[in-house]
Amino acid sequence: MKTFCGRANPTTGSMEWLEEGEDYDYHQEIARSRYADMLHDKDRNVKYYQGIRAAVSRVKERGEKAIVLDIGTGTGLLSMMAASAGADFCYAIEVFKPMANAAVKIVEKNGFSDKIKVINKHSTEVTVGPDGDMQCRANILVTELFDTELIGEGALPTYEHAHRYLVQEGCEAVPHRATVYVQLVESRRMWSWKKLFPVHVEAEDGEKILVPPSEMENCPGLPSVCDIQLNQMPSGDFSTLSDVVKMFSVDFSKPVQSASTCYRVQLEPVKSGKAQIVLSWWDIDMDPSGMINCSMAPYWVKPTSALQWRDHWMQCVYFLPREEPVLQGEKLHLTACRDEYSVWYNLQKAREGESRADEEQHKADVCVQSPVCRCRAHLLWNRPRFGELNDQSRTRQYIKSLRKVLKTDSICLCISDGSLLPVLAHYLGAKQVFTLENSGVSCSVMEKFFKANNLEDKIKIIEVRPELLKPSHLEDKKISVLVGEPFFTTSLLPWHNLYFWYARTAVSSHLASNVTVLPQSASLHMMIVEFQDLWRIRSPCGICEGFDVRTMDDMIKDSLNFRESKEAEPHPLWEYPCKSLSEPQEVLTFDFTKTVPEHCLSTEGSVKLLRKGKSHGAVLWMEYHLTADISVSTGLMKLSNEKGNCEWNPHCKQAVYFFSSVIESEILSDPSAVEYAMNFDTKTGEIAMDFKLL
Numbered sequence: 001m002k003t004f005c006g007r008a009n010p011t012t013g014s015m016e017w018l019e020e021g022e023d024y025d026y027h028q029e030i031a032r033s034r035y036a037d038m039l040h041d042k043d044r045n046v047k048y049y050q051g052i053r054a055a056v057s058r059v060k061e062r063g064e065k066a067i068v069l070d071i072g073t074g075t076g077l078l079s080m081m082a083a084s085a086g087a088d089f090c091y092a093i094e095v096f097k098p099m100a101n102a103a104v105k106i107v108e109k110n111g112f113s114d115k116i117k118v119i120n121k122h123s124t125e126v127t128v129g130p131d132g133d134m135q136c137r138a139n140i141l142v143t144e145l146f147d148t149e150l151i152g153e154g155a156l157p158t159y160e161h162a163h164r165y166l167v168q169e170g171c172e173a174v175p176h177r178a179t180v181y182v183q184l185v186e187s188r189r190m191w192s193w194k195k196l197f198p199v200h201v202e203a204e205d206g207e208k209i210l211v212p213p214s215e216m217e218n219c220p221g222l223p224s225v226c227d228i229q230l231n232q233m234p235s236g237d238f239s240t241l242s243d244v245v246k247m248f249s250v251d252f253s254k255p256v257q258s259a260s261t262c263y264r265v266q267l268e269p270v271k272s273g274k275a276q277i278v279l280s281w282w283d284i285d286m287d288p289s290g291m292i293n294c295s296m297a298p299y300w301v302k303p304t305s306a307l308q309w310r311d312h313w314m315q316c317v318y319f320l321p322r323e324e325p326v327l328q329g330e331k332l333h334l335t336a337c338r339d340e341y342s343v344w345y346n347l348q349k350a351r352e353g354e355s356r357a358d359e360e361q362h363k364a365d366v367c368v369q370s371p372v373c374r375c376r377a378h379l380l381w382n383r384p385r386f387g388e389l390n391d392q393s394r395t396r397q398y399i400k401s402l403r404k405v406l407k408t409d410s411i412c413l414c415i416s417d418g419s420l421l422p423v424l425a426h427y428l429g430a431k432q433v434f435t436l437e438n439s440g441v442s443c444s445v446m447e448k449f450f451k452a453n454n455l456e457d458k459i460k461i462i463e464v465r466p467e468l469l470k471p472s473h474l475e476d477k478k479i480s481v482l483v484g485e486p487f488f489t490t491s492l493l494p495w496h497n498l499y500f501w502y503a504r505t506a507v508s509s510h511l512a513s514n515v516t517v518l519p520q521s522a523s524l525h526m527m528i529v530e531f532q533d534l535w536r537i538r539s540p541c542g543i544c545e546g547f548d549v550r551t552m553d554d555m556i557k558d559s560l561n562f563r564e565s566k567e568a569e570p571h572p573l574w575e576y577p578c579k580s581l582s583e584p585q586e587v588l589t590f591d592f593t594k595t596v597p598e599h600c601l602s603t604e605g606s607v608k609l610l611r612k613g614k615s616h617g618a619v620l621w622m623e624y625h626l627t628a629d630i631s632v633s634t635g636l637m638k639l640s641n642e643k644g645n646c647e648w649n650p651h652c653k654q655a656v657y658f659f660s661s662v663i664e665s666e667i668l669s670d671p672s673a674v675e676y677a678m679n680f681d682t683k684t685g686e687i688a689m690d691f692k693l694l
Contacts, residue, residue: 008490010685013438013499015490030098030559035074038144039541039549043308047294048078048144048174049545051286053085055140055172060086069093069138069166071123071145071158075552076103076116077544078142078174083115084546090116091134093123098555105551124161137166141173141252148227148296148314149343150178150282156250156258157340163255173252175284180247181297182265182280182334184326184347186273187238192390193383194221194319199395199420203427210423213375213452220321220371222378223342229575230279230298230315231307238277241269241326244301247280247336253288260339266350267332275326278318278334278345309533318345321371337370344370377445380418380489384572388487388651389420394632398485401626402428405481405516413479413510415466415503417489418442422459423450425483433459434474436466436503438488466506478512484519486624492570493655494622494634495524495680495687498590502685505595517592519624524588524687525635526620528674529578529646530613534571538658560663568620568689570653573635579644581615582607584636586623587678588687601680606673606694611644615671615693616662620655659691 009016038044059066066087070079073092082090092107094100100120107116119126119133128134141162145155163171195217199210248263250256269275283295295302296313324347326332331350336343373379381389388394402424406412412430414422422435437443443463450456462473486500504517538560540553585607609615621635635654638647648654671693679688 008492008496010491010496010499011502011683013488013490013503030555035552036539036541036556037311037537039075039077039544039552040536040539041308041310041312044144044294044310045077045545047284047286047292048142049081049085050292051174051176052078052081052140052142054287054292055142055174056082056085056087058172059139064139065089066140067091067136067138068140068142069134069162071141071143071162073103073118074099074144075544075549076107076112076118077547077549078144079116080107080110080112080547081545082140082142083112087115087140091126091138092116092118093126094118094120095122102551102555106547106549109551110547123158123166126166128166134166137168139168139171141167141171143175143252146178146282146284146313149225149316150180150250151338151343152225152341154341156256159250159252159256160258171253175286175294176253176288177249177251177290178282178284179249180280180282180336180343181244181301182247182278182336182345183240183244183301184242184267184269184275184332184334185238185240185277185279186275187277189233189237189387190317191276191319191323193226193317193386194378195390196377196386197390199392199423201399201424201427204429208427210420210427210453212377213448215448216375216377218322219373219375219378221319222373223344223370225342226317226319226383227314228317229311230281230317232575232577233298235300238279239271239273240300241271241273241275242267243270244297245334247334258340260337262338263336265334267334269326269328269330269332272326272328275324275332275347276320278320278347280316280318280343309536311534311537316343318343320345320347339370342370375445375448376441377418380439380441380445382489384651384653385487385489391651394651395420395424397626397630397632399424399428401518401630402483404627404630405518406430407480410481411474411477411479411512412481412483413474413507414483415500415507416484416487418445419485419487421483421485422446423453423455425481426455426458430481432475432477434462434479435459436462436464436469438463438465442489466503469507469510471510474510478515479507479510480512480515482507482511482515482517486519492653493568494570494620494652495655496685497622497634498522498685501590501592501596504592508595519592519626520628521592521625522590523586523623523625524590524620524678524680525584525623525633526587526607526618526676527580527584527636527646528582528607528609528615529580529617529619531616532577532579534576534578534656535614535616535658535662538662540663557663568618568655568657568687571656572650572652573619573646573648573654573656574650578616578619578646579611579613580639580646581609581611581613581644582674583610584639587620587676588680590680596682598682600682602678604675604677606675608673609671612670613644615659615674617656617658618674618676618689618691620657620689621649621652657689657691659693661693 281296286292
């Protein structure tokens with residue numbers, strides 16, 4: 001069986017479907033899974049174990065046999081906890097075949113084969129009865145089916161089915177209940193991930209203000225949740241307008257309804273401001289009394305307890321459909337609507353003297369459908385990209401550099417996806433501006449954008465691939481200034497935006513002999529770091545709560561070595577603190593004034609480690625040199641020299657290459673330097689790299 005996998009091709013700027021062997025998909029799934037992260041989540045594991053022991057005891061005290069159903073068993077960890085807590089039998093269900101096979105091995109290795117039956121099926125296909133997968137219904141339901149949004153992985157329909165067909169009425173459930181909490185906030189930073197703010201440009205003939213089309217202004221955006229490590233959001237970047245409020249709870253020991261519904265709470269703002277964002281997280285009670293609680297609350301809510309770091313459960317940012325000015329003490333209604341897999345929010349002023357029937361009708365009106373992007377900009381630009389377009393200091397760098405290169409007779413061509421550069425070039429005096437857009441979506445968004453600013457006849461949109469550009473597209477003119485941010489929606493790793501270089505090469509015949517290219521060059525930079533926590537997602541677990549899960553570690557390791565481990569992976573490092581152990585180092589340069597060379601670009605060298613710490617990996621990023629003295633970085637923004645604390649570009653993902661010592665769990669004692677070798681393959685646009693700790 002063959003698998004087709006989508007991969008960004010940096011030489012064409014598009015997603016391509018590659019045929020892979022049947023193993024590929026499975027290795028990807030394992031290598032990039034969150035299993036390691038979950039096994040390292042001590043708080044989760046301890047609380048589950050406590051909850052399971054308590055549930056088994058309650059069943060035994062009633063004089064019944066303890067029969068456990070564990071849905072989504074993964075490594076089999078929760079079933080082994082139940083068996084060692086005295087459960088008579090456990091049915092462990094796992095739909096992902098390689099994982100189910102691993103669970104069988106792990107259960108056997110830990111000596112529980114007689115107590116645990118692993119069933120490789122979706123729980124909705126499991127049968128009960130003398131000839132079924134399960135001999136009888138279970139009286140303890142154990143699951144870990146949650147994501148950051150609680151219900152995004154289909155927990156509700158799974159529970160609904162289990163209560164109907166697989167467990168006894170009045171069964172024990174671990175967790176017993178989940179509660180979702182919300183807090184209303186104002187945050188220019190988070191709001192900038194959904195809205196395009198006006199852009200101010202000082203032109204020759206006075207200030208110009210670039211405004212978004214009204215359709216974009218009033219668009220509710222995308223329904224998908226924005227999940228982030230809220231614990232890394234500085235308190236100065238948001239202002240809380242309400243107390244933390246319980247939004248809704250789900251009791252897992254009783255039949256669960258997955259059908260769409262709404263919940264409504266009354267809020268009174270603790271201060272006046274602009275309500276823009278609903279921050280949300282959940283906690284789970286492992287027992288009916290709520291004594292065993294596992295919470296995702298962020299630092300300002302639970303400042304006393306040591307926060308457990310985890311990447312599989314974070315916190316949610318929801319964008320209200322519109323910004324609502326609110327006054328301290330006024331009564332508001334916050335409505336949460338959900339379907340089987342997602343949640344969205346609405347805020348209304350409470351109406352004086354509203355009857356119960358009015359309120360119910362009102363609630364029904366609010367909850368009809370989940371938000372859908374109508375302006376298409378939210379399909380073109382993801383949330384970090386909105387943040388980048390709204391970053392005024394970044395925009396100023398581009399304005400400053402365009403001022404240096406544009407003349408009154410400049411014929412300008414822009415190559416980037418959905419960029420504001422064509423407008424800036426026009427305002428700053430270019431004689432004529434063309435923009436190359438590579439998709440129907442970016443064309444339609446830019447068209448609306450130009451129209452909203454009365455520029456539709458000033459900037460010409462060309463929807464064609466660079467290699468198919470004809471002189472007639474450019475009205476037979478030669479381009480004197482070629483510009484790009486560069487930014488392309490298909491880029492996953494920092495160097496994928498080097499597609500600009502390939503596009504520049506493809507349009508060479510249309511460029512004037514003395515063309516100015518902005519940026520004139522790019523460079524790849526690297527730094528060796530110690531992560532505070534991110535290393536855990538790739539680190540073996542060994543023994544987890546007394547159970548040997550090394551089979552899982554080996555499986556992850558094999559999958560990382562299956563062509564993957566020699567690759568870097570993208571992570572937004574503003575969410576994952578690290579300290580630098582070396583100085584940042586420039587390792588490769590790319591000259592955009594020339595075409596892409598035939599030969600590969602290679603380099604090797606070593607980087608000295610200046611600070612003591614665990615060398616978890618290398619971080620890599622791009623810097624674009626717009627002009628000789630103006631650069632923009634997609635990675636490191638600031639380094640504090642004493643401690644090595646890093647500040648990263650918040651709009652971009654940086655590339656992280658984990659050293660094999662993390663994956664093998666043998667951190668070397670104080671290496672003095674790291675040797676590196678890099679090879680940029682100009683045929684594929686990919687960078688191969690290798691590191692050695694000395």
